[in-house]
Amino acid sequence: MPDLFVVTVAVLFGLLMGSFANVLILRDNRLSTVWTGRSECPHCGRQLGVLDLVPVLSWLVLRGRCRSCRAPISWQYPLVELAMGIMAYLSVSIGYLALGSAWLAGTWFISSFFLLIVTGTDVRTQMLRVEYTLIVGLVAFVGNLLSGFLSWQSMLTGLLVGGGVIAVIAYGWKLATGNLGMGEGDIWLAGALGVLVGWPNVVALFVVAVGAGALVGVPMLLKKGQGKTLPFGPFLILGALISLTSWGDQVLRWYLL
Ligand SMILES: [Zn+2]
Structure with missing residues (x-):
């Protein structure tokens, strides 16, 4: 064709x-x-x-x-x-x-569909749909294996680093201030995205997510006033998207070399 x-x-x-x-x-x-x-x-x-x-x-x-x-x-x-x-x-x-893989194209297409719903719902209602993030993690795991795009070791590391970093931040914040700084949904989302992009792309994901979150989110929070929480999910998803492009490779080179 x-x-x-x-x-x-x-x-x-x-x-x-x-x-x-x-x-x-x-x-x-x-x-x-x-x-x-x-x-x-x-x-x-x-x-x-x-x-x-x-x-x-x-x-x-x-x-x-x-x-x-x-x-x-x-x-x-x-x-x-x-x-x-x-x-x-x-x-x-x-x-x-x-890259020559219909499996990979399908995996990305299905993942983006559910991630788009997660983003829209998060922005609209500040609720992160955990069931959709689980679907993304599952689809990504199967699709990445079938296409040979990522090894299971790379995905497992991505899962642990992705979910782990957010969990440490969220629960560390809770210890310090008494309430969870981020939604629990963000932990699931970061884990699922870690499976989708694998190691070491997950590093670029966080660099972009935190950078964009600070650039866009902080002024937004200041404008809205205190007590508002920022939906962090969309920034994680943006990070995942960029981590899979050649920009992501450049971010990795800055950080790992
Ligand atoms: Zn009308």
Whole structure:
């Protein structure tokens, strides 16, 4: 199959899965309502037609407003769809076309779908969905083994270092201040991401996550005022993504050499 065809199909499928991710993020991940309830405008209750459900495009054509009542539609919709389209592109072009493994491309695609839901839910409700992080860890373990991308030793080290670092920070903070500085979900997430990227990539993951967390998070916390907690999950996920690119290699070189 020509590469362009494979990539196009993957991106289109990614955009569609992005729409599905939106539904799961907004309905607080209760699967039953996803299947029984029809999508409708939360403002006027108008049921959405097929034309309203084309990823990214329908939002752009309607300029972010409901077709009948003109109420604004959250930019979360096109953003999540676009993000999943980009993740599909990266998974297929790097995992399948460059590294030659359909298993690896599939692993990354499925992982990004669940991680996108984890990110969206974390940002929206400050709740980290542990069950989705466990799926990511499991899918990553099987996919990395089947593709030969990572050895089980590399994944085990990634799991222990990833989950361990966050656990030490969280429980150390608890000893010092009396409450858990981070959500327990972050420990699970860091462990699952450690399996996904393996050792030594997990080092780059933390460097990027802590750096981005400090750059973006601290000003945000100062603006919001004290007593707010920062969702750290999205920064860990960003770190995982970058640790698998050539930027991640450079971060590793700075830190390990
Ligand atoms: Zn409406």
